[in-house]
Amino acid sequence: GGKWGYNGPNGEHHWPKHFPYCGGAFQSPVNFQPELLRYDPNLFAIQLQNYNLSSREQLTLSNNGHSVQLSLPSYMQLTGLPHRYSAAQLHFHWGTQNVQAGSEHTVNGKQFAAEMHVVHFNSGKYPNISMAVDKSDGLAVLGVFIEVGEFNPAFEKFFKYVNGIKYRDQKVQVPAFNIRELLPSRLDEYYRYDGSLTTPPCFPSVLWTVFRQPVTISLRQYLALATALYSSHAQEVAPMPMLGNYRKPQLMDNRVVLVSFQD
Numbered sequence: 532g533g534k535w536g537y538n539g540p541n542g543e544h545h546w547p548k549h550f551p552y553c554g555g556a557f558q559s560p561v562n563f564q565p566e567l568l569r570y571d572p573n574l575f576a577i578q579l580q581n582y583n584l585s586s587r588e589q590l591t592l593s594n595n596g597h598s599v600q601l602s603l604p605s606y607m608q609l610t611g612l613p614h615r616y617s618a619a620q621l622h623f624h625w626g627t628q629n630v631q632a633g634s635e636h637t638v639n640g641k642q643f644a645a646e647m648h649v650v651h652f653n654s655g656k657y658p659n660i661s662m663a664v665d666k667s668d669g670l671a672v673l674g675v676f677i678e679v680g681e682f683n684p685a686f687e688k689f690f691k692y693v694n695g696i697k698y699r700d701q702k703v704q705v706p707a708f709n710i711r712e713l714l715p716s717r718l719d720e721y722y723r724y725d726g727s728l729t730t731p732p733c734f735p736s737v738l739w740t741v742f743r744q745p746v747t748i749s750l751r752q753y754l755a756l757a758t759a760l761y762s763s764h765a766q767e768v769a770p771m772p773m774l775g776n777y778r779k780p781q782l783m784d785n786r787v788v789l790v791s792f793q794d
């Protein structure tokens with residue numbers, strides 16, 4: 532598929548020309564409007580398997596031109612969902628250095644500073660992520676809202692390496708750590724709906740679980756994310772800062788967002 536970006540001639544309003552699903556139904560992200568939420572007593576706490584990775588393991592931290600992503604081993608899994616899902620990668624969406632608003636999902640119109648996505652695929656049904664990515668029951672993504680506040684030692688375990696992946700397609704190996712530490716403490720309170728990849732090709736293949744409770748990173752950590760990275764290759768004459776890499780909320784049509792909490 533063609534080049535795509537977050538603004539200008541390759542921005543999100545142009546995505547459907549090369550990526551037809553982006554103009555289709557069940558698109559993500561969405562705004563969690565209070566009147567569209569429905570409490571579901573059958574939504575239990577998310578169960579994590581093998582999230583506590585050994586520091587003897589190494590993970591690949593890379594700049595894919597649209598985000599910073601951390602590869603994850605497939606033995607890291609989610610259970611307690613309709614299927615068993617294996618981890619593939621995690622990545623981020625953020626705003627700009629001056630406007631700390633870059634989350635993709637919003638809560639009653641409120642946009643958080645950034646958002647982390649932990650991408651899993653239905654390993655109970657598909658042999659690998661490529662076979663799962665375009666199937667309606669193929670993916671499960673955990674969304675975590677990020678606010679600027681307290682310093683976050685867990686994020687620092689890989690944020691400190693971002694200067695090694697400033698440019699597109701650069702990669703570094705980082706020691707693995709407990710990925711559970713990146714998630715909020717409350718895994719029992721979340722929004723749940725059927726949606727899509729928020730980037731091209733926008734396949735409607737994602738079971739979204741967005742935690743209600745945000746995590747915090749410090750202003751210095753946020754600025755490291757928002758100012759260290761470029762979406763262009765190292766040798767390109769005009770470096771393009773990687774900023775505002777978030778898609779705006781999409782139409783709900785007649786979808787309902789289920790919530791695991793009542794108050």
Ligand SMILES: NS(=O)(=O)c1cc(-c2ccccc2)cc(-c2ccccc2)c1
Binds near residue numbers: 598670
């Ligand atoms: N935002 S997201 O969660 O819907 C998402 C999922 C996946 C994804 C990754 C592996 C398998 C399947 C889906 C890839 C991206 C992505 C972000 C930046 C640049 C390119 C791709 C984004």
Ligand SMILES: [Zn+2]
Binds near residue numbers: 622623624648729
């Ligand atoms: Zn994402």
